[in-house]
Amino acid sequence: MVEFNGTRWLAAGAALGLMLPQAALGQTRPTRGGMLDCLPIGQPLPRIPEIATQRTSGVAGAANVLRGTVLLANERQRIVTRQPTGSRNTAGKPGLYFVCQEQIVRVFRGLNAQPPMPLVPENRIGDPMPGPTLRARLGDIVQLTFVNNIKPNQFPYSIDQAENQTQVPPAQQTAAGCDSSTSGYPTLGGDAFPDCFHGSSTGNIHFHGTHTNPNGTGDNVFLEVRPSPIVEGKPTVTDKSVAKPFNDFFKACYDRLKMVPAQWPTTWKDAPLGPWNLANNPGQPNPNTWTGQQALLLQAYDQGRIPSQQLWPQNLQQIQQDLWPQYYIGAFPYCFQISAKDPEQEINSGPIKMGQAPGTHWYHAHKHGSTAINVANGMTGVFIIEGPTYDDELNRWYGDGWTQRQPVLVINQLGVTPNLLRSGPGQTDKGPDFSVNGRIQPVIDMRPGEVQLWRIANTSGRSGAFFLGPPPGFSWKQIAQDGVQFADANYQANTSQPFMMASGNRVDLLVKAPTTPAIYPVVVQQAVDPSDLKSAYPVTLVSVRIKAGDQPVTGKASQFIPAMPKPPAFLGDITDAEVQGTREVTFASTPPGPQSNPNAYGMHTINGKKFDGSVVGEPVWLNRVEEWKITNATAGPNISHPFHIHVNPFQIVEVFNPNDTIPNPNTARGQPPTLPMYLFTDQGLLPGQCYLNPNDQTTWKPCPPVPSSTPPPPPSPRVWWDVFPIPSGILAPNNGPLIPGYFKMRSRFVDYPGWFVLHCHILAHEDRGMMTVVQVSLEKAAPPTALPFRHH
Amino acid sequence: MADWSIRIIPNPSKIANQPALLVPDLEDAEPGDPLEVQEDDLISWDNETNQPYQPWPTDNQYKPLAVGGIAPPPAPPAFELPSPALYLSDMIPANLSSQPAYDVVMPTKGNVIYYCLLDANGNATKTCGQIIVSAIPQALKVPGVRG
Numbered sequence: 001m002v003e004f005n006g007t008r009w010l011a012a013g014a015a016l017g018l019m020l021p022q023a024a025l026g027q028t029r030p031t032r033g034g035m036l037d038c039l040p041i042g043q044p045l046p047r048i049p050e051i052a053t054q055r056t057s058g059v060a061g062a063a064n065v066l067r068g069t070v071l072l073a074n075e076r077q078r079i080v081t082r083q084p085t086g087s088r089n090t091a092g093k094p095g096l097y098f099v100c101q102e103q104i105v106r107v108f109r110g111l112n113a114q115p116p117m118p119l120v121p122e123n124r125i126g127d128p129m130p131g132p133t134l135r136a137r138l139g140d141i142v143q144l145t146f147v148n149n150i151k152p153n154q155f156p157y158s159i160d161q162a163e164n165q166t167q168v169p170p171a172q173q174t175a176a177g178c179d180s181s182t183s184g185y186p187t188l189g190g191d192a193f194p195d196c197f198h199g200s201s202t203g204n205i206h207f208h209g210t211h212t213n214p215n216g217t218g219d220n221v222f223l224e225v226r227p228s229p230i231v232e233g234k235p236t237v238t239d240k241s242v243a244k245p246f247n248d249f250f251k252a253c254y255d256r257l258k259m260v261p262a263q264w265p266t267t268w269k270d271a272p273l274g275p276w277n278l279a280n281n282p283g284q285p286n287p288n289t290w291t292g293q294q295a296l297l298l299q300a301y302d303q304g305r306i307p308s309q310q311l312w313p314q315n316l317q318q319i320q321q322d323l324w325p326q327y328y329i330g331a332f333p334y335c336f337q338i339s340a341k342d343p344e345q346e347i348n349s350g351p352i353k354m355g356q357a358p359g360t361h362w363y364h365a366h367k368h369g370s371t372a373i374n375v376a377n378g379m380t381g382v383f384i385i386e387g388p389t390y391d392d393e394l395n396r397w398y399g400d401g402w403t404q405r406q407p408v409l410v411i412n413q414l415g416v417t418p419n420l421l422r423s424g425p426g427q428t429d430k431g432p433d434f435s436v437n438g439r440i441q442p443v444i445d446m447r448p449g450e451v452q453l454w455r456i457a458n459t460s461g462r463s464g465a466f467f468l469g470p471p472p473g474f475s476w477k478q479i480a481q482d483g484v485q486f487a488d489a490n491y492q493a494n495t496s497q498p499f500m501m502a503s504g505n506r507v508d509l510l511v512k513a514p515t516t517p518a519i520y521p522v523v524v525q526q527a528v529d530p531s532d533l534k535s536a537y538p539v540t541l542v543s544v545r546i547k548a549g550d551q552p553v554t555g556k557a558s559q560f561i562p563a564m565p566k567p568p569a570f571l572g573d574i575t576d577a578e579v580q581g582t583r584e585v586t587f588a589s590t591p592p593g594p595q596s597n598p599n600a601y602g603m604h605t606i607n608g609k610k611f612d613g614s615v616v617g618e619p620v621w622l623n624r625v626e627e628w629k630i631t632n633a634t635a636g637p638n639i640s641h642p643f644h645i646h647v648n649p650f651q652i653v654e655v656f657n658p659n660d661t662i663p664n665p666n667t668a669r670g671q672p673p674t675l676p677m678y679l680f681t682d683q684g685l686l687p688g689q690c691y692l693n694p695n696d697q698t699t700w701k702p703c704p705p706v707p708s709s710t711p712p713p714p715p716s717p718r719v720w721w722d723v724f725p726i727p728s729g730i731l732a733p734n735n736g737p738l739i740p741g742y743f744k745m746r747s748r749f750v751d752y753p754g755w756f757v758l759h760c761h762i763l764a765h766e767d768r769g770m771m772t773v774v775q776v777s778l779e780k781a782a783p784p785t786a787l788p789f790r791h792h
Numbered sequence: 793m794a795d796w797s798i799r800i801i802p803n804p805s806k807i808a809n810q811p812a813l814l815v816p817d818l819e820d821a822e823p824g825d826p827l828e829v830q831e832d833d834l835i836s837w838d839n840e841t842n843q844p845y846q847p848w849p850t851d852n853q854y855k856p857l858a859v860g861g862i863a864p865p866p867a868p869p870a871f872e873l874p875s876p877a878l879y880l881s882d883m884i885p886a887n888l889s890s891q892p893a894y895d896v897v898m899p900t901k902g903n904v905i906y907y908c909l910l911d912a913n914g915n916a917t918k919t920c921g922q923i924i925v926s927a928i929p930q931a932l933k934v935p936g937v938r939g
Contacts, residue, residue, distance in 0.1 A: 103795060
């Protein structure tokens with residue numbers, strides 16, 4: 001029988017930040033049947049191994065190269081699960097506890113990371129660890145060998161089901177291409193390919209937060225790298241087997257990209273990876289080039305498959321259109337430049353308009369259909385990009401190399417399978433508890449009075465983390481959002497504020513410790529909408545340990561930097577005069593269980609459509625600056641879909657949250673602390689409240705600030721984001737209309753033409769269709785509306 | 793909530809007349825070990841042999857049960873989703889993993905799911921296994937931390 005004794009952690013105690021004594025954790029021997037003892041709460045925060053830029057020449061004859069190998073492979077891990085599952089059993093609820101089980105997951109490992117992070121041997125069980133932290137600097141060339149050595153058969157249905165359509169009986173054709181379970185997924189919910197869970201053995205990497213080439217060997221999420229063939233239990237495509245052609249390519253890529261921003265290579269004709277075909281027989285793959293070898297591997301892969309599921313014909317079609325094809329077997333060489341713009345240069349001067357912002361970015365799996373499951377497995381990591389206006393200036397205050405010694409916190413909700421594949425209480429579970437660097441409630445050591453920089457990335461695929469504020473005695477100041485440093489006015493204006501990190505957000509936080517030795521919990525709530533906060537339990541994300549006897553820190557190392565360094569000029573506000581066009585993009589979720597099918601799941605769309613894998617949803621001209629109204633026609637249940645767009649960050653200029661509140665001026669006992677900001681009546685409005693007329697859309701806008709006798713402060717510089725939660729809508733009473741929430745954002749679609757995506761960063765929503773394609777095309781060219789890529 | 797995999801591996805010496813062996817894909821598991829799971833977990837089978845097989849529920853004497861009114865032989869068809877509670881998988885082609893994934897349901901009697909592999913013709917083989925199912929546990933009774 002499954003033995004739960006000894007594997008329980010009292011979540012109630014954990015929520016209070018209590019350190020449970022070791023004895024409370026019970027037995028130490030592993031139990032049978034995949035059940036394992038959990039690591040005791042309070043493990044030190046693991047330092048994630050790094051792949052860092054070479055600062056000396058020698059690698060492929062070049063310095064300033066972020067060179068490494070990211071291996072995607074299976075690993076047995078001790079995975080923590082909250083028990084019991086169910087919609088009401090949310091993180092931190094008293095009476096819940098954790099169990100640990102041996103599970104097989106897909107992971108990113110850095111083969112040349114320091115310290116080493118080898119894959120756990122097949123006969124061993126490891127603990128979760130994010131992918132290696134990538135650390136580079138503005139102007140570097142990224143040269144990453146990506147190797148997919150997944151063994152698909154160890155997972156349920158992990159082989160792309162689409163590939164096995166010959167096995168699908170006619171009765172199940174509606175589910176063809178999708179993962180399926182006996183619970184009824186995907187048939188019951190009406191999910192259909194490509195907007196269903198599928199293809200989790202396919203890999204790629206999205207470099208989230210980078211402003212770079214979205215196609216070719218850049219931040220290209222249309223790439224699909226299938227696992228290496230396996231012969232006698234061993235993959236045939238490995239880092240060693242591709243080392244020679246990739247080394248040659250990386251050297252050529254460096255030479256092409258080192259001087260100017262460029263999108264290269266663009267086709268399989270480009271040497272040294274190509275040409276893929278023989279000069280004297282153009283239809284025949286060239287066995288002496290890597291692209292030719294890929295063509296041969298793809299052709300072998302296609303044998304026995306039905307035509308619609310063959311990969312090589314689609315690559316060939318893209319090659320004939322002079323495009324970089326999207327399908328690969330076993331490995332792929334990522335090579336792109338991290339653009340560096342002189343921080344003094346204005347937006348319209350220099351070879352590029354928007355440089356890369358130095359800061360905390362990240363990377364993760366982004367195969368449509370399996371983004372949620374792969375991110376939940378742990379296929380995420382942080383990508384730190386250093387630069388003179390940020391790291392160098394912080395180090396000038398705190399000391400040489402200080403920023404490189406600071407903690408990196410990778411938040412995730414580790415798990416194995418999307419809920420909808422289950423029919424029991426697991427189907428409605430609100431998602432796993434947060435882990436940080438693979439540990440539940442780890443401990444960060446700080447010296448008394450010390451200031452640390454925490455680079456926090458919420459890489460979970462579902463929940464936002466609402467930080468309630470610093471622990472008693474602590475103070476903190478946010479210095480960057482989504483990898484973009486704050487202007488000084490924003491830095492000065494925030495001290496020890498609560499803040500929300502939606503899925504995908506990053507926050508750089510200066511944290512100052514008190515001098516009293518103790519263990520202090522940093523408490524968050526898990527939420528996908530502000531309305532969740534009313535019922536979400538506080539849970540400890542990490543604890544900070546200040547040891548008795550440690551020497552207090554004094555001087556600059558104990559002080560917040562007095563002023564934020566000046567951001568680069570290109571990060572100035574987008575002015576009204578810059579805006580050349582507007583548009584509206586609407587996210588919407590239907591509630592689950594409509595009358596026609598009470599068992600149906602909610603549906604997630606953008607502009608009324610699911611992603612169809614073939615149409616460009618938002619064509620934009622290169623170098624245009626636009627203001628977009630991003631609306632959320634979702635209400636009951638409320639979901640603040642985290643809007644994310646690739647390649648170009650954006651600024652928020654207006655937010656309308658029809659569910660917003662104001663402090664209740666009546667503080668008498670028994671009165672609610674807050675009141676609705678918007679009322680469906682124009683009677684009895686208090687200062688700060690507005691009338692929301694269901695029949696007059698001109699009233700569906702933000703309530704103006706309360707008039708004050710003191711003049712308002714000058715507007716602060718706007719913050720840059722790449723993920724922002726769209727406020728939920730509200731249903732007007734008496735069967736009135738759904739009044740959507742929205743925000744307006746401005747972005748510069750500059751420097752890099754090509755195809756990329758925008759989507760909800762609740763990744764199960766993205767996998768199920770809440771994604772669309774943005775095409776940035778050369779100015780004044782009529783953009784096509786057909787996407788030349790496909791999704792398997 | 794967990795996912796589990798059961799390997800179907802060759803049995804070249806045909807021990808006990810079994811054409812293949814069943815072994816939970818766990819670090820310390822041996823062929824023939826039962827898999828211990830919880831309701832609502834997911835199970836798949838990794839067919840590492842060169843023959844197709846289909847796991848099919850049986851009684852505790854390993855006699856195939858009728859599932860959804862269908863009992864082998866002949867080779868049972870795949871069910872539409874959702875499948876009957878004890879339908880474990882479609883026929884698994886050689887060297888592939890199973891579909892659909894089995895969403896574990898507590899048996900109506902006892903807590904053990906007995907099953908055997910069917911061959912390509914739907915005939916039961918002597919390769920049989922057990923899945924031991926635990927009920928979803930209750931929350932612990934501890935004092936609340938907020939009102």
